[in-house]
Amino acid sequence: MSSEFECLKESSEFLNLLLDNIDAAVLVVDEKLEIHQFNRSFLDLFDRAADQLTETSFGQISGCVNSVIENQPCGSTSQCRFCLLKKSLLQAFSGRAPVKRQRLDRTFYIDGRAIPKNLEFDARPIQFNGRHMILVIIHDVTAREQQKKELEEKQATIEKDLLTAHKIQKSLLPDRNIALPHVQAAWQFEPWHLVGGDIFQIYANSPEEIGFYVVDVCGHGVSAAMVAMSVSQFLHSLNNRMRLTGRMFSPGDVIDRLEAAFPLDRFNCFFTIVYATLNVKTGRLVYANAGHVPPLILRADGRVDTLRHHGTVIGVGLDAPCGQEAYQLSAGDRILLYTDGLAEHFDPNGDREGRSRFNDALGEFHHLSLDQLLTQVFARAKRLRGNRPPDDDMTLFGIAYRA
Numbered sequence: 001m002s003s004e005f006e007c008l009k010e011s012s013e014f015l016n017l018l019l020d021n022i023d024a025a026v027l028v029v030d031e032k033l034e035i036h037q038f039n040r041s042f043l044d045l046f047d048r049a050a051d052q053l054t055e056t057s058f059g060q061i062s063g064c065v066n067s068v069i070e071n072q073p074c075g076s077t078s079q080c081r082f083c084l085l086k087k088s089l090l091q092a093f094s095g096r097a098p099v100k101r102q103r104l105d106r107t108f109y110i111d112g113r114a115i116p117k118n119l120e121f122d123a124r125p126i127q128f129n130g131r132h133m134i135l136v137i138i139h140d141v142t143a144r145e146q147q148k149k150e151l152e153e154k155q156a157t158i159e160k161d162l163l164t165a166h167k168i169q170k171s172l173l174p175d176r177n178i179a180l181p182h183v184q185a186a187w188q189f190e191p192w193h194l195v196g197g198d199i200f201q202i203y204a205n206s207p208e209e210i211g212f213y214v215v216d217v218c219g220h221g222v223s224a225a226m227v228a229m230s231v232s233q234f235l236h237s238l239n240n241r242m243r244l245t246g247r248m249f250s251p252g253d254v255i256d257r258l259e260a261a262f263p264l265d266r267f268n269c270f271f272t273i274v275y276a277t278l279n280v281k282t283g284r285l286v287y288a289n290a291g292h293v294p295p296l297i298l299r300a301d302g303r304v305d306t307l308r309h310h311g312t313v314i315g316v317g318l319d320a321p322c323g324q325e326a327y328q329l330s331a332g333d334r335i336l337l338y339t340d341g342l343a344e345h346f347d348p349n350g351d352r353e354g355r356s357r358f359n360d361a362l363g364e365f366h367h368l369s370l371d372q373l374l375t376q377v378f379a380r381a382k383r384l385r386g387n388r389p390p391d392d393d394m395t396l397f398g399i400a401y402r403a
Helices: 002-009 012-020 040-046 058-062 065-070 084-095 142-171 221-245 251-261 340-346 354-364 370-385
Strands: 025-029 035-038 099-110 113-128 131-140 183-190 198-206 209-217 271-279 284-290 296-298 304-306 325-328 334-338 394-401
Touching (some): 058 065, 065 099, 084 113, 113 142, 251 271, 271 334, 296 354, 304 354, 334 340, 340 394, 354 370
Antiparallel strands (some): 198 209, 209 271, 284 325, 296 334, 334 394
């Protein structure tokens, strides 16, 4: 095989076939940038007839915008001193060293039309017909750059839409200045990207009762955020109905209605939720948990109680009622709802001790105000995450009972 290839190297027919069938334009120019030899791809690149090319400057034959507008040969226009191609070719000629893969973005006049082209070229010194010459190899990357530009424009549109969705999702979160009797609410939230599948809210159902929830939709990004916002709108409408009619639905009833409204075959996803009500005068907490991480009660002395009742996630199609349980709060107790994206950051080594470390952090900071507590716990989660981007949305939502 080696000897056959050596024979081909000696064949002018093989070399002609090779030069005329590669995509790159190949040409030989002298120190004045006049063309002496070229291949067929060079003609295709600039759509020129072969009889126009005899010892003519590159700028005139290619239709370089500067040569055409000023009607001057390549190297003589007012812009030539700024030309990267000229500079690179002369550098290769004088320095006798190759110049590799330079970009040239320029307009060329082809058949009387101004056509922008994106080119990449290599230049290397050679000996040709007993003279020092420059071998130039030009790659037309216009199509690639156009595709890149289109992708960038599409990405910019996506980012703009994501920013709009981020603002919409943010508007569905609680008002940080919300005033509720006998309780204080605070939260920390970081979506996986601009939008995420976590969402939460708190309502005043009546002068004596508040309702609140945290939702975690399976998945990330826009699709999860759309479902989260749909759930938020559903619960908002349900809350308005309760306030207008005076008929209160229990947390278990709310979960069952969600199960009926969000079947898997409609949204092709599932989500978890804790929905709870609190009588702000008596401290009676009633909650329902559909597959969510257990809510926590941080006692005034730093002890952490876990509310373990739970049913199945929303969307799996089970007809069994979720059920609910009650818990009696004391003054100074704090209810903490969160998503597993937060707790997982307390388990960076995968040793399944994350929930324990999370609870320990709550106990460590229990003496702080609710805002400070959530801020410190969230900051610790980020430190444990290190330089890694978040794997999931992170939510920590707290209510301090002060009756």
